[in-house]
Amino acid sequence: MTMRDRRVTLLALAAAIAASALAVLVAQQASPPTTASGAATNWTPTRTPDGQPDIQGTWTNYTSTPFEVPDKSDTPDVYAGDLDGSGRGTGPSSFLTDTSGRQLTKARSLVVDPPSGRVPIMPWAEERRNYKLAHIQDDWVNFTPWERCITRGVPGGIFPAGYGSGYQILQGPGYVAIVYEMIHEARIIPVDGRPHLGASFRLWNGDSRGRWEGNTLVVDITGYNDKGSVATNVATQRVRAIPQSEALHVVERFTRVDENTINYDVAIEDPKVFTAPWKVAMPLHREPDYQLFEYACHEGNRAVPNTLSAGRARDRETRSGGSR
Amino acid sequence: MRTSRLFAAALLAVLAAGAPLAAHHSFAAEFDGNKPVTLKGTITKMEWTNPHAWLHVDVKGADGKVVAWMIEGGAPNALLRRGWNRESVAPGTAIVVQGFRARDGSNRASGGDVTLPDGKKLFIGSTGTGAPGDRPEPGGKK
Numbered sequence: 395m396t397m398r399d400r401r402v403t404l405l406a407l408a409a410a411i412a413a414s415a416l417a418v419l420v421a422q423q424a425s426p427p428t429t430a431s432g433a434a435t436n437w438t439p440t441r442t443p444d445g446q447p448d449i450q451g452t453w454t455n456y457t458s459t460p461f462e463v464p465d466k467s468d469t470p471d472v473y474a475g476d477l478d479g480s481g482r483g484t485g486p487s488s489f490l491t492d493t494s495g496r497q498l499t500k501a502r503s504l505v506v507d508p509p510s511g512r513v514p515i516m517p518w519a520e521e522r523r524n525y526k527l528a529h530i531q532d533d534w535v536n537f538t539p540w541e542r543c544i545t546r547g548v549p550g551g552i553f554p555a556g557y558g559s560g561y562q563i564l565q566g567p568g569y570v571a572i573v574y575e576m577i578h579e580a581r582i583i584p585v586d587g588r589p590h591l592g593a594s595f596r597l598w599n600g601d602s603r604g605r606w607e608g609n610t611l612v613v614d615i616t617g618y619n620d621k622g623s624v625a626t627n628v629a630t631q632r633v634r635a636i637p638q639s640e641a642l643h644v645v646e647r648f649t650r651v652d653e654n655t656i657n658y659d660v661a662i663e664d665p666k667v668f669t670a671p672w673k674v675a676m677p678l679h680r681e682p683d684y685q686l687f688e689y690a691c692h693e694g695n696r697a698v699p700n701t702l703s704a705g706r707a708r709d710r711e712t713r714s715g716g717s718r
Numbered sequence: 719m720r721t722s723r724l725f726a727a728a729l730l731a732v733l734a735a736g737a738p739l740a741a742h743h744s745f746a747a748e749f750d751g752n753k754p755v756t757l758k759g760t761i762t763k764m765e766w767t768n769p770h771a772w773l774h775v776d777v778k779g780a781d782g783k784v785v786a787w788m789i790e791g792g793a794p795n796a797l798l799r800r801g802w803n804r805e806s807v808a809p810g811t812a813i814v815v816q817g818f819r820a821r822d823g824s825n826r827a828s829g830g831d832v833t834l835p836d837g838k839k840l841f842i843g844s845t846g847t848g849a850p851g852d853r854p855e856p857g858g859k860k
Contacts, residue, residue, distance in 0.1 A: 475744030530747050539742050543769065557796040575795070577769070688793035694767025696790075697743035702823035704748050 401634040437652045444567040446585065447609045449650045451679040452686065454559045455658075459499040461674075463511030473629050473635075475527045480717055504684040505510035505581045506551070506659075507673035513633050523635045531705025534602055534698055538627035539636050541599060542698060543691035548599040548615060549644055550625040551658045553601065560686040570604055570611060583613055589614055596640060598622050610667055611714040617641040624662055627652070654680040673693065730811055742769035742793065745818075749790075749828040751760065753819040756789055757827070764807035766794045773807060773829060773842060789829040791842040803842060811835065815842070 441446040503511035525534040540546045551574050552561065558576025565571070568586035574580075585604040595601060601617035620640050625633040642664040649657045654679040663671035745751070759777035771791040776784050791797055812835055817827035829842040 400835045477744075477746045477749055527744075530744065537743075556795060557799075576793075687798065689793065689795065690740075691769050694765060694772065695769055696772070697748060697770070700820060700822070700826065701747040702744065703824070709824040 395493070398476040402551050408591065411622065437650075439650045442565045444565075446565055446570070446606060447611070447650065448565065449611065449648060449656060450563050450565050451572070451680050452682055452684050453561045453656060454681045454684055455561070455565065455676065455678055456498055456556075456559055457500075457504070457554045457676060458674070459501045459504050459554075461504050461553065461625075462513060462632055463503045463505070464513060468632060470631065472524055472527060472629050475530060477528065477531070481511045504674045504676050505672060505674045507661075508670065513636075515636055515668055516667055519636050519667045520632075522637055526635060531701055531708065532648060532703065537701075538696060539622050540577065543695045545576060545579060545598050546626050547622050547638075548581065548602070549662070549674070550627070551576075551579060551599075551632065552658065552660075553625055553627060553630055554676070555627040555629050557688075558689055560681070560684050560706055562686055569604040573686065575686040576689045578689040583611075584609070590614075596620075598642065600642065609649060611646075613644075613646040613648070615646070616642075621654070624664075639664050639665060641666050648678075656680075670681070722755045745828060748785050748821060750821045752816055754816065755816065755819050756812045756816050757789075757825050759787065759812070760834060761809055761811045761813060762786070763808055763809060769793055771817070771842075773832075775813065785825055788826045789817055790826065791840065797842065798815055800841065802842070806834070817843075 398691070426456075439449065442448050446577065478639070488616070505511045505513055508514065519712040530536045534542065540550075545551065546555075549571070555576060559655040562575075563570065564573070568584060568587055570583045572581045574581070581599070581602060583602045585606060587605070590603055591601045595617050597617055597618040598619055598621065600615040602613050602615050604611055604613045606612070618638055618640060620638060622638050623635050624638055624642070624644075628634055642662070644663075645661045647657075647659050650659050655677035658678050659669055659673060659675040661673045663668065731816055741825050756774060757777050759775040761773065762776050763774040765772040767772070772788075773789040775787045775789060776789050778784050792800070814833040815827075816830045816832075820826040820828075831839050832842050833839050
């Protein structure tokens with residue numbers, strides 16, 4: 395049995411078992427405020443000195459939930475950048491990375507809307523992703539912003555990656571700040587009612603403006619450039635490296651539903667890229683003892699030159715008639 | 719109970735279409751899964767750099783010539799949480815490292831298992847790269 399055959403067999407087995415066991419769980423994520431176990435809550439957060447609901451602390455996003463509901467049309471080798479179709483661009487998933495002893499959320503998919511659990515991606519955007527992943531050895535522009543150490547994106551930077559999973563939230567008068575362990579990013583979100591910057595500003599991560607609706611922090615994000623992607627990590631599967639347009643509009647909602655849980659959900663619309671809005675929901679778990687490590691991504695990012703040099707070696711072999 | 723929970727989690731992981739997770743970049747774009755290499759040598763330096771750590775190893779060939787190799791590891795925060803520390807990679811330590819060669823033919827490799835002088839093995843690679851032998855963290859999947 396080849397590696398690929400084994401994977402297909404395992405997939406089929408997993409699908410059969412997981413589909414019956416887990417169908418119940420996904421609905422629980424879509425209706426905050428609830429606890430992680432799905433029960434309604436009347437929990438009231440304390441307030442910061444300037445009166446904001448207090449969501450400060452160190453939070454992690456470890457999960458066992460796949461990003462999308464798998465489909466037979468999926469081509470995980472392509473999403474993972476398996477250039478020669480050997481099956482070696484993909485491998486055993488590492489959802490258990492760093493998760494020992496941790497609470498793992500297990501649901502059908504992180505994508506909760508549409509109910510299919512599938513992101514409504516336009517065909518051109520999938521083709522664009524496929525081209526860039528297949529030609530990653532040819533040009534640095536084909537790398538995702540994460541591989542280039544620019545950003546994991548907003549909201550992509552908060553989607554689970556399996557490591558570098560810490561988020562520190564800090565609040566000061568008029569502001570909420572979120573420090574992302576990976577890749578060493580800090581978002582400073584005004585909650586003082588100021589307007590968006592305006593259409594002349596185009597940013598990799600857009601322009602975040604927050605407001606409190608009861609105990610929920612609502613962050614409205616516009617002003618994106620068209621260079622990034624809403625998701626960059628391979629854990630986001632089919633959505634990784636899908637381009638974003640300047641029309642991207644994101645609304646995040648952070649609701650602390652108990653001492654140890656923030657329900658995070660995000661609505662994403664980009665009429666140039668997706669045929670309909672879609673939504674991700676997942677919990678963030680309070681983990682006061684978790685230490686965020688520095689992730690100074692540029693200091694040793696040899697992946698870009700080494701990948702390009704791999705491509706040039708391939709070109710030389712091709713020109714000389716050699717086979718790989 | 720714990721075992722069954724882990725099993726369910728593992729199944730879910732597989733359900734995720736075999737999607738690799740943790741790598742910062744694609745294994746296959748840079749390294750060749752068809753070119754495994756086993757290097758026996760002496761550590762000269764560990765670079766605890768992001769997004770990937772790099773282990774430098776002097777390897778003496780059959781002709782007695784010493785060749786410097788660079789072994790790509792996971793991110794420092796992942797390695798630290800996996801049990802790597804300063805002592806694991808002290809310069810002068812004799813190790814055996816298994817990996818896969820760079821596609822451009824240079825003396826670089828994507829690292830896998832590293833065997834220390836006491837026989838203890840530590841996995842230095844990036845989980846989820848899709849490299850052959852890639853696997854979840856010790857302490858995770860049983």
